[in-house]
Amino acid sequence: MCRVVEKRVLMTPFSPLLTFSLLLSSLQYSAVDSNPLSVYVMHPFWNSVVKVMPRWLAPNLITFTGFMFLVFNFLMLSFYDYHFDASAEGYTHVPSWVWVTAGLFNFLAYTLDGVDGKQARRTNSSTPLGELFDHGLDSWACVFFVATVYSIFGRGPSGVGVATLYYILWVVLFSFILSHWEKYNTGILFLPWGYDISQVTISIVYIFTAMVGVETWYEPIWWNFHYRDLFTFMILGCSFTVTLPMSLYNVFKASRNNTLKHSSIYEAFLPFLSPVLLCLLSSVWVIFSPSGILQQQPRVFYLMVGTAFANVTCKLIVCQMSNTRCQPLSWLLVPMATVVLLAVTGLVANETLLIYVWTAIVILTHIHYGVSVVSTHTHTLQSTFSQNNSNNEDKSQKTLYLALITVGNYLFQS
Numbered sequence: 001m002c003r004v005v006e007k008r009v010l011m012t013p014f015s016p017l018l019t020f021s022l023l024l025s026s027l028q029y030s031a032v033d034s035n036p037l038s039v040y041v042m043h044p045f046w047n048s049v050v051k052v053m054p055r056w057l058a059p060n061l062i063t064f065t066g067f068m069f070l071v072f073n074f075l076m077l078s079f080y081d082y083h084f085d086a087s088a089e090g091y092t093h094v095p096s097w098v099w100v101t102a103g104l105f106n107f108l109a110y111t112l113d114g115v116d117g118k119q120a121r122r123t124n125s126s127t128p129l130g131e132l133f134d135h136g137l138d139s140w141a142c143v144f145f146v147a148t149v150y151s152i153f154g155r156g157p158s159g160v161g162v163a164t165l166y167y168i169l170w171v172v173l174f175s176f177i178l179s180h181w182e183k184y185n186t187g188i189l190f191l192p193w194g195y196d197i198s199q200v201t202i203s204i205v206y207i208f209t210a211m212v213g214v215e216t217w218y219e220p221i222w223w224n225f226h227y228r229d230l231f232t233f234m235i236l237g238c239s240f241t242v243t244l245p246m247s248l249y250n251v252f253k254a255s256r257n258n259t260l261k262h263s264s265i266y267e268a269f270l271p272f273l274s275p276v277l278l279c280l281l282s283s284v285w286v287i288f289s290p291s292g293i294l295q296q297q298p299r300v301f302y303l304m305v306g307t308a309f310a311n312v313t314c315k316l317i318v319c320q321m322s323n324t325r326c327q328p329l330s331w332l333l334v335p336m337a338t339v340v341l342l343a344v345t346g347l348v349a350n351e352t353l354l355i356y357v358w359t360a361i362v363i364l365t366h367i368h369y370g371v372s373v374v375s376t377h378t379h380t381l382q383s384t385f386s387q388n389n390s391n392n393e394d395k396s397q398k399t400l401y402l403a404l405i406t407v408g409n410y411l412f413q414s
Contacts, residue, residue, distance in 0.1 A: 033191040042196060046114040050122055059120035060133050066112030067137040069105040070144040076101065081151040084165075084298060087214040088156020096210040102148060103206030110199040113138070132317055132373065135180070139313040140366070142176050143169065143306020147299060149202050152209055153228045155298075158218045160228045162298040166286060168235055169302060170279055173309045175239045178247040180313065181271050184320035185261055186254040190246065194238040201234075267325070274312045274330040278305070281333065281340050288344040291351045304359040308332060311366045318373075332365060 033039060053062075080086060080094045087093065116134060120126045146169050153159040160168075175194060183189040209216075217227045251268070254260045262268045282305050286294045294301050312330045319326045339358045342348045 032188060035191065035193040035196050037193075037200065038191070038196045042114060046111065046118055049111060050115045050118040053115070053119055053122075055123045057119060059116045059123075059125060059130065062112050062116040062119055063134050063137060066109040066116070067141055069109040069112070070141050070148070073102045073105050073148045074144040077148050077151045078299060081154070082299060084150055084155045084159075084162065087151060087154035087217070088159060089218065091156075093214055094151065096213075099152075099206045099210035103203045103210070106145065106148075106199065106206060107203040109141070110203070131321060132314065135317050136310065136314045136370065139176060139317075140307065140310035142172055142309070143302055145199075145202065146172050147302045147306075149205070152205060152214065153217055153231060154214075158226055158228060160232065162294050163286065164232065165298070166294060166302070166305075168232060169305065171236060171239050173306070174275065175243045177271070177275055177309075177313050177316065178243055180316050180320055182247050182250050184271055184316060184326065185251050185268050186259065187261055188250075190250050192243050192246075194243050197238070198235075261323070270328060271316045271319075271326045273328050274315075274333060275309065277329070277333050278308055278312060278336070281336055282308075285340045285343055289351060290344070290346050293343070293351045293355055297352055297355050300355050300359050304355065304362055307359070307362045307366050308336065311362070311369060314366075314369065314373075332362070335361075 033043075076098060077094070080098055085091050113134070117130070120130065146165075150160065150165050155162050155165075175192065179189060179192050220226050221230065251260070260268070262270075282301075286301075311332055315330060316326055318324075336358070339354065343351050343354055348354045
């Protein structure tokens with residue numbers, strides 16, 4: 001039942017050592033997908049979808065379009081349910097068409113995320129821009145679909161508290177990074193089962209909510225066990241009984257077979273240092289906030305945490321792709337520590353303004369990082385292509401470099 005899914009050539013990191021770019025250009029990426037839902041249902045469906053796509057459609061553009069569907073869902077629910085209270089009794093509920101749209105867009109995003117690699121192989125347009133762009137956007141997408149689905153239950157009496165959702169978000173984020181921690185240690189990316197199940201379930205729940213209304217979620221399922229409790233139980237249960245055990249088992253198996261890439265425990269668990277510090281810093285802000293910032297601005301706080309996490313994760317992805325040592329500390333945590341200190345000590349009285357400014361800085365920093373990665377990689381390959389022009393290199397190799405430069409400029413720099 002285990003199936004190996006080959007996707008695109010590895011992306012290169014943004015690093016002062018531009019040799020990473022040349023190193024990764026020759027590497028291939030493979031992932032193990034053993035989820036029955038994915039293997040027997042979704043992959044056949046994606047194979048049918050990709051056949052109707054025009055060949056000129058760039059795989060990275062497909063990836064980006066799917067990501068933007070999730071961003072649009074987040075923005076749409078931000079307009080109709082900014083403080084996550086629209087689903088509570090006594091509030092103006094979100095229109096039914098919004099739930100239908102959210103369900104369709106969520107499923108479209110999931111579908112496009114599944115067909116981008118297939119389109120790349122179908123059109124022979126595999127490029128080193130693939131993996132980091134794909135998984136980098138996936139890491140950022142975690143916060144968008146978690147915050148969006150939260151609006152179904154909200155923070156009312158029958159909903160989930162914003163603090164509870166904050167810790168649930170961290171469970172989802174750590175579940176995501178586990179897969180890349182596995183690859184950092186084993187060299188193989190084991191795709192988590194929870195992703196496919198959650199995406200299909202979320203899409204169905206959106207449509208079902210449009211049909212029956214949010215009032216359906218008010219009533220308990222059994223005694224005092226509500227749908228909100230089922231929502232929490234499914235996320236925590238999937239993470240702690242499926243994702244975490246499978247990750248630990250895969251790393252343990254690699255260690256037993258002497259194929260583990262990092263011999264010491266310190267090096268093996270080094271990728272968790274920055275995410276844990278990020279979790280601690282944001283949690284200190286939540287717990288000791290003088291104005292209760294999470295209660296006042298939950299949506300912005302989730303966005304800040306999710307974007308900072310995506311930035312940290314992208315750097316881990318870069319390291320596991322380039323077979324380089326993970327940096328112990330992400331520099332973004334240094335100014336964040338200062339921001340948290342200013343907030344919890346009351347040196348900055350307006351916490352709302354502070355969280356807005358810091359969130360904007362984090363988003364711009366992350367976008368700048370992504371643009372810098374692509375720019376560095378593209379310029380490196382331009383230089384390589386120029387040097388290869390003076391040699392008698394195979395024409396197909398030159399064509400690949402030129403295609404990469406063209407696609408990179410078209411998608412990221414235009």
